[in-house]
Amino acid sequence: MTTLKKIPTQSLRVGMYVDKFCGSWLQHPFWSKKVLVEDTKTLNTILQSSVAEVIIDVSKGLDVEAAAQSDVQASVEAPSEVEIAMAEVEAASASASAPSDRVIRASMADEVRRAQQIFRKGKQAVKDIFKDVRLGKAVETEGLQHLVNEMNLSLSRNPQALISVARIKSKDEYTYLHSVAVAALMVGMARLCDMSEEQVLEAGMAGLLHDMGKAVMPEAVLNKPGKLTDAEFAIMRSHPVEGHKLLLDWDGVPEAVLDVCLHHHEKMDGTGYPERLGGEGISQLARMGAICDVYDAITSNRPYKAGWDPAESLSRMASWQGHFDPVLFKLFVRMLGIYPVGSLVRLQSERLGVVIEQSGNSLLTPKVSVFYSARLKQALPITVIDLADEQETYRIISRESPEDWPFKHLDQLWLPN
Known part of the structure; x- marks a missing residue:
């Protein structure tokens, strides 16, 4: 019976x-x-x-x-x-649950504060999952769907705040906040691709869980402050397969989430891992995952290196032929801006500033917080200028590498107090 x-x-x-x-x-x-x-x-x-x-x-x-x-x-x-x-x-x-077109738009400063709360909750959620996996306990994932929904709503209120905050993390937080940051970037890209609500949620979930394999990597290797040996690198390259195995043991994980976990290190030219897939053999979501994963990795402070400037990172990624889907990468640049929030730029006036907000009209005319004279080599009173303003005559002439200047804590120029 x-x-x-x-x-x-x-x-x-x-x-x-x-x-x-x-x-x-x-x-x-x-x-x-x-x-x-x-x-x-x-x-x-x-x-x-x-x-x-x-x-x-x-x-x-x-x-x-x-x-x-x-x-x-x-x-x-x-x-x-x-x-x-x-x-x-x-x-x-x-x-x-109201439609996104009814969401009230929020200022950059207000939404950054909400985004910081989302990342605090997300960090703890991922940290708890990693801990449960390492202890061999049943994994508690309650709240992850709600977290992705919060990200979606945040991007509806202000499309720049959440993805800008995603980059801000210390080297000690990287392992956990990286997954939350990739989720935020994935949700943003899925929205730009006009994916359905269910697909947007799956994209965010895939971002949160794409690096689950790192939960079973030796912590001495995972958090090593120096360059990995060939043997250690081989261990780390196993994390997509190990993460895929973990998720297969969790009932009901969508195929799209499993796919991104296994294939986010594949490259368009077939030189990635673990299966050396290429071109259309890599799913759209996994190709998005590859872009989001690399961008967050190279812009973040990690145990063995400081993060690169956002604009410099996009420039370097654009030069890596055969690595990323070119159509999706252009969409990613459109989402962040040619000069993402936090980028150090030089104006025609030989003043330096940090991009604090994107313009809705052009990727070339963001708002910039000007604070330094490159000609005089001295600080200036902080002034916010909107390059989209028709009265503003100066334009950005180059991005600058923060490593070439003695500036510290540039993010304080756009993060709210």
Whole structure:
């Protein structure tokens, strides 16, 4: 006799064992398709999702009749805690789930502050996942979908803030914040590619989990402050395969997420790894992942090197023939700007400044915080100029490498206090 029963999600009760969530993986809040509803928190999480039906296993948990019998003990007149929670969630989510064209635009400064909070939460979430993997514990991924949704909303309010904050990290934070940064960049690219809402979420999830294999790399190699030996480099090159193996053990991970994890180090000319795929043999999402992964890696401070300037990084990436999909790379540049936020630039007036915000009209006319005279070799009073302003006669004539100048903490010129 079968022990499996399909029931409406609203009939779920504490003590039941969910053998399967019906519907898309993105609709339910757990990586595993099987979960014991052992407390009201777990129950509320499922009820607050958009899953309409579940399959329960009555051999491992309560049957419908048993749960109904226990419910008799409660008053049928008063709403349950679950019903109250659901009513509150539905009321709160009515505006949160509104179409993106209704999202109110936010200033750069305001959205940067929200973006910093997103990255703090994201860092802790990825850190916890890595810790669970290393300890061989069941991985808790609750909240990752909500995190990607927050990124999507942030990019709706201001398309520059989140991807600009993504670059800011110390060498000690790199392992964890890199995954959050790549997720933010992937969500931004997916939006520019006019992908569906579900595909945007998958792109963000793929970014968050693309480096899961690093959780099983030796920490002495992963965080080594110097150059890796050939043997150590070979170990690190195994992380896409190891990450793919890990995710295969997690029930219901979308094929797109698995694909990006395994193939984000492939190159268009077929010289990448682990499978030496090339051209159209690499999925679009994996080609996007390759761009986002490399950009964040080379612009970030890492244990063995300081990050490059954003504009310099884009210039170098553009010169790597055969590495990236050229169409997607142009889209990536369009998203960041030719001079991304945080870039050090020289104006025709021989003044130096840091790009603090992009212009909606042209990639060549951002807002710049001017602070130094290259001719006089002295600091100037900080002045913000909008190169898109018709009254502004000066233009950017070159990008500058911060390594050639004695400046420290350039990001303070655009990050809010």
